Amino acid sequence: MHTAIQVENLTRVFNQRGKAPFHALRGVSFDVSYGEIFGLLGPNGAGKTTTIKIMSTLLLPTSGSVAVAGFDVEKDYARVRPLISLISGGETSGYGILTVEEQLWMFSQFYGMETPVARSRIEEYLKVVGMWDSRRQQMNRLSTGMRQKVNLVRGLVTDPKVLFLDEPTLGVDVEASVIIRSIVRDWVQGKPERSVILTTHYMAEADELCSRVAIINHGLILANAAPSQLKQDLDSRAHYEITVDRLDGEQLGLITAFMGEGNDLVLGADKVTNSPMLVAHLMHESDIARLIAALAGQGATLEYMRKLEPTLEDAFLKMVGRRFEDEEAVSPVS
Amino acid sequence: MKKQFLLFLRTLNARAYVRIFGQMREATWVVASVLGGFFTMATYIYLYRTLGTGSEFSGLVVLGGFMTPFFLNVLWGVATQLYWEKEMGNLELMLVSPAPLSAFLVGLSVGGAMHTMLRSLAVLFFGIAVFKVEFTVLHLPLALLVFLVTLFSMYGLGIVFSSLFLYHGRDAWRTADLVMEPTNVLSGSYFPARFLGVGLLGIAALIPTTLGLDALRQLLVPSFTAKVLDWRWESLILIGLGLVFAFIASWALRSVEYKARRDARLTLRWQ
Numbered sequence A: 001m002h003t004a005i006q007v008e009n010l011t012r013v014f015n016q017r018g019k020a021p022f023h024a025l026r027g028v029s030f031d032v033s034y035g036e037i038f039g040l041l042g043p044n045g046a047g048k049t050t051t052i053k054i055m056s057t058l059l060l061p062t063s064g065s066v067a068v069a070g071f072d073v074e075k076d077y078a079r080v081r082p083l084i085s086l087i088s089g090g091e092t093s094g095y096g097i098l099t100v101e102e103q104l105w106m107f108s109q110f111y112g113m114e115t116p117v118a119r120s121r122i123e124e125y126l127k128v129v130g131m132w133d134s135r136r137q138q139m140n141r142l143s144t145g146m147r148q149k150v151n152l153v154r155g156l157v158t159d160p161k162v163l164f165l166d167e168p169t170l171g172v173d174v175e176a177s178v179i180i181r182s183i184v185r186d187w188v189q190g191k192p193e194r195s196v197i198l199t200t201h202y203m204a205e206a207d208e209l210c211s212r213v214a215i216i217n218h219g220l221i222l223a224n225a226a227p228s229q230l231k232q233d234l235d236s237r238a239h240y241e242i243t244v245d246r247l248d249g250e251q252l253g254l255i256t257a258f259m260g261e262g263n264d265l266v267l268g269a270d271k272v273t274n275s276p277m278l279v280a281h282l283m284h285e286s287d288i289a290r291l292i293a294a295l296a297g298q299g300a301t302l303e304y305m306r307k308l309e310p311t312l313e314d315a316f317l318k319m320v321g322r323r324f325e326d327e328e329a330v331s332p333v334s
Numbered sequence B: 001m002k003k004q005f006l007l008f009l010r011t012l013n014a015r016a017y018v019r020i021f022g023q024m025r026e027a028t029w030v031v032a033s034v035l036g037g038f039f040t041m042a043t044y045i046y047l048y049r050t051l052g053t054g055s056e057f058s059g060l061v062v063l064g065g066f067m068t069p070f071f072l073n074v075l076w077g078v079a080t081q082l083y084w085e086k087e088m089g090n091l092e093l094m095l096v097s098p099a100p101l102s103a104f105l106v107g108l109s110v111g112g113a114m115h116t117m118l119r120s121l122a123v124l125f126f127g128i129a130v131f132k133v134e135f136t137v138l139h140l141p142l143a144l145l146v147f148l149v150t151l152f153s154m155y156g157l158g159i160v161f162s163s164l165f166l167y168h169g170r171d172a173w174r175t176a177d178l179v180m181e182p183t184n185v186l187s188g189s190y191f192p193a194r195f196l197g198v199g200l201l202g203i204a205a206l207i208p209t210t211l212g213l214d215a216l217r218q219l220l221v222p223s224f225t226a227k228v229l230d231w232r233w234e235s236l237i238l239i240g241l242g243l244v245f246a247f248i249a250s251w252a253l254r255s256v257e258y259k260a261r262r263d264a265r266l267t268l269r270w271q
Helices: A048-055 A077-083 A100-109 A115-128 A144-157 A174-190 A203-209 A227-234 A249-259 A287-297 A312-320 B002-025 B027-051 B056-079 B081-088 B090-096 B101-131 B140-186 B198-204 B208-220 B231-263
Strands: A003-014 A022-033 A037-041 A063-068 A084-088 A162-166 A195-199 A212-217 A220-225 A238-244 A264-269 A276-282 A302-308
Touching (some): A003 A195, A037 A203, A048 A195, A212 A227, A238 A287, A276 A287, B056 B081, B056 B208
Parallel strands (some): A162 A195
Antiparallel strands (some): A238 A276
């Protein structure tokens, strides 16, 4: 079997006292294969966390079905639970009074692991995240980054088939984020029957880690494809930023006419050097050669040039209509 | 089946570990709770001595001082615990794990009882040493048995309440605060429960401490005569209560988990 998760026509309605029912999910369908890191992207209240909570057996769907490793999360939840782990960003789970290794051992026992096996895996993963020397520190004395590394180890020690990562690098410094991403990637590649479901606010993180992402908004999946595909679908034109030593409006008009219809040129100024800067949106990649020749024909010398690649955030913005940072929480389980 | 049993035991052991060893690290709290129990006990002993009552009253107060920490542990350490686990973010992880909720609760009951035992023994020791209270050891094995039966029933009640607390959240928390003193009075910690009268005793008998303490006083305080029922009957009632609580707790935990998943209550803090 190659499908780690199968979500079909999933809906979830929250009844709120004195308010209209909130439709968190309105018919969501997707599947995740083993070996995949699958991203769920969406603004607050889009339905990401609700989806994760249903997949991880914490919440019942209103309708539709979810199967994890072939087991229905509603009826066979007891068979799903040994196969999954959930790690949330900024979580303060566990007991501050315990040491790092005591805390990890305690959670391993909740999965019925034999103590020697658990201790061996704890050692292995604490060394991977660079926290073996901190194993005897009490949890309440750890920094946010260290705490999140411990949470990651907690999720991995039980060797789940499906790992749910809900904003795993939230509030974590750059160095710890890099380590966490690297470990997640290596972990998935470590065995064929492993997969990760990731929700994140960091587009670059999703772009770097995920083989596929689903963009979700208002409880609906708007797109489900590889990040590269989503970016490609965004715009087929080639975009360049070119700084030259001199170029005026009249020369720009001549070059625009020379380039022909469909090629847009916008003249501005470089923020650092104040030199003329041309932003070119070209129909074809090959048109860049003609543009450089046209600039040279006008006596402009090239100072700097770079290709502008569309980002996953651009794709998100186009589909959702707003950036993550523009959001406000609207869902009861965001 | 064996795998499930081992999972239950391992979860129980791990959760009990936190209670026994984790809380030992909070030395100031341990000392404060022992001193608090001792001073409450001392107040009642001095009160009885001032009133010129018999020496058996000092004995029943010391036994009350010994049992009270268990009652407080049941109320604040078991009944409210699932609610606190939810607030700390642990409950989600407990539920996502394959371990049953009952294993966590039995674990924290066992751990809580063992941890409380140390504090209670300290209170008992100081009571005996400072106030020269005498107990008979003739029936010590029977007293131990009655004590264990009382704990079984008390912690069973705590597990029943934990489901209610989880589902009703802060409302239940406030209720616990509200009922703590009345139930403390009804359990007759520092006076013979018989003086409550038949009507109140009917209610008080549902609190396992009431009959448990009365039975222990009969077995350990030689001159204690103000019993409610014979200790044998009280022990049987406690066993019955414990079994009923265990049955209700098992049903309530399953029911509350289902309702919580249905209503999203496990996923929302501050509810």
